[in-house]
Amino acid sequence: MTRKEESYQARLSDQTPQKGERLWFVVHTKPGNEERVRSNLTNQEIESFLPLLKGYQYKGGKTVARIRPLFPNYLFAKLDVETHYYKVKWTRGVNKILGSKFGPIPIAERVVEMIRKRAGEDNLIELEDDLKDGDAIQVTSGPLKDLMGIFKKEMSSRGRVRVLLSLIGVDVPVQISRYQIKKVR
DSSP: OOHHHHHHHHHHHTTOOOTTOOEEEEEEEOTTOHHHHHHHHHHTTOEEEOOEEEEEEEETTEEEEEEEESSTTEEEEEEOHHHHHHHHHTSTTEEEEOEETTEEOOBOHHHHHHHHHHOOGGGEEEOOOOOOTTOEEEEOSSTTTTOEEEEEEEOOTTSEEEEEEEETTEEEEEEEEGGGEEEOO
């Protein structure tokens, strides 16, 4: 047995499935096919988990809510490799099941459970930047895109905020949608 094979076997030793036991695997999908794969796996009675991210996009002068996969082109599937490997591998929209040349590698159940705890209804996760007075920000969309500034305060419950934008060496106070800025780390 080569070193790579020994390493693979060692990684699987604590997750060696019993016959018929289902473990979580990461399924790589073709671009934009995450929902199709999730639906096809559900139809085959294979448990799957597609965490979604709620974000906002500035389009046509309006801020529009947009829901997209948390991990684009990936989802989780709980399967028995002996029984389900080829069913999943040949499901329409699937690229492959992540692993090595020695076979698919399961992920720990606690990883999926941790993500599920953060997800609300419909597997939807909302990420929030905790902006505080004085935080550096960058405008991500609209006519002021790419300008840098400083966060001052929230103006309304509908997402309006006040920032100081650096324009020609002068800090100018501007009200803008919360969804058009991001915190600069």
